[in-house]
Amino acid sequence: MADQAVSPCPWHLPVWDALTAGSRHAHAFLFAGLPGVGKRLFAEAFAAHLLCLQPQSGRACGQCRSCHLRQAGSHPDRLVVEPEEQGKAIRIDAIRQLGDFMGQTAQQGGRKVIILHPAEAMNLNAANALLKSLEEPTSDTYLLLVSDQPSRLLPTIRSRCRVQPLVTPGHAEAMAWLQHSLPDLDAEQHGALLLMAGGAPLRAIALHEMDAASLRQQVVEGVKALLKNQQSASQLAERWPNLPLELLADWFCDWTLDLLRLKTGAMEAPVNTDMDKVLPYMARHLQLPALLNWQSWLLQHRGMLLGKANLNRVLFIETLLIQWKQLLERR
Ligand SMILES: [Zn+2]
Known part of the structure; x- marks a missing residue:
């Protein structure tokens, strides 16, 4: 019986089967794909497979000494490198530890595996330090990088990895x-x-x-109240203390895409049905150049959020809402 706890998502099985069919593997992999398609799970399963002493039909067996250590979370030859706090950078100290780990002999006499996640969280010093480790691979060590945004990695890191795209299912x-x-x-x-x-x-x-559906509902109601002059941008900005800014930016990106499709006649009804009255109204009344300016501001700030920039939260929400409302005023 293979260990089902470390199985890749079903939509990644074709890639998995191809990858595990051979016994020789690249020493550094980059698993890339959209956030939430199952990349981390894939990397965990692959690490388990590499560490297992007797894999069965391409899966970790779940029975051997190595699998037991992994299940207990105490495998000495498995290292996970991630930010100390979610959303923060991976620092050079963590990469130095990784270098030390690579230099050691495997304690269980088999392979060593490192999972580095999310790889784009490495700051420049950390990335340069990793590059050194990549240039001096050790024969029994496998480095598995996981990234939502591989384009943010140094090209020299990407080029030293086998890049394995992990798809989004239909x-x-x-x-x-x-x-x-x-x-x-x-x-x-x-x-x-x-x-x-x-x-x-x-x-x-x-x-x-994270109860995003009800958070989004609050934002939808807020945006409607804003456009009807029932709430100001600053009132709303104070009202959403727990709303993750990345989510807010994502939603406005989705709605903006709908506005563009509606404005250019590519579509008659918005994809985002929770704004199915507001978006067509806005599309009729705004000007395309203003919409394009707004979109470039929004994408720039979304990039800053994804790049872990520290934005002033209230100011960001307020500015975003003011600009959204001004789409209707700039004739
Ligand atoms: Zn095993």
Whole structure:
């Protein structure tokens, strides 16, 4: 019996089978794909496979000494490198530790595996230090980088890894998987979560766990009140103390894309049905150049958020809302 706890997502099985069929592997992998498609799970499963002393049909056996140590979270030849706090940078100290780990002999006499996640969180010093380790690979050590944004990595790091894209499943497969994973929700809720998650099923689960649907509902109501002059931008900015800014930026990006499609006639109704009255109204009344200016501001700030920039929270929300409202005023 293989260890089911470390299985890749079903939509990654073709890649998995191809990867595990051979016995010789690259020493550095870069698993890349959208947030929430199952890259981390894939890397964990692959690490388990590499460490297992007797893999069965391409999976970690779950029975051997090495698998037992891994299950107990105390495998001495497995290292996970990640930010000390979520959303923070991976610093050079962590990469120095990684270098020391690479230099040691495997304590269990087999392979050593390092999972580095998310790779784009390395600051420049850390990235340069990693580059040194990549240039001097040790024969029994495997480095698994995981990244949502591989384009943010140094090209010299990317080029030293085997880049393995991990795809987003098709809509039907994702919906079926969500139905199985969140049986208490109905298909409409699954669809709304999946839409918010850009089609990535594990991201949809994470959004569900942070109650993103009701946060989004609050923002939708707030935006409507803003446009009707019932609430000011500064009032709303104070009202959302727990709203993750990345989510807010993502939603406005989604709505902006709908505005562009509506404005250019590419579509008659918005994809985002929670704004199905507001967006067509706005599209009729705004000017395309103003919309394009707004979109470039929004994308720039979303990039800053993804780059872990420290934005002043209230000021960011207020500026965003003021500009959104001004779309209707700039004739
Ligand atoms: Zn095993």
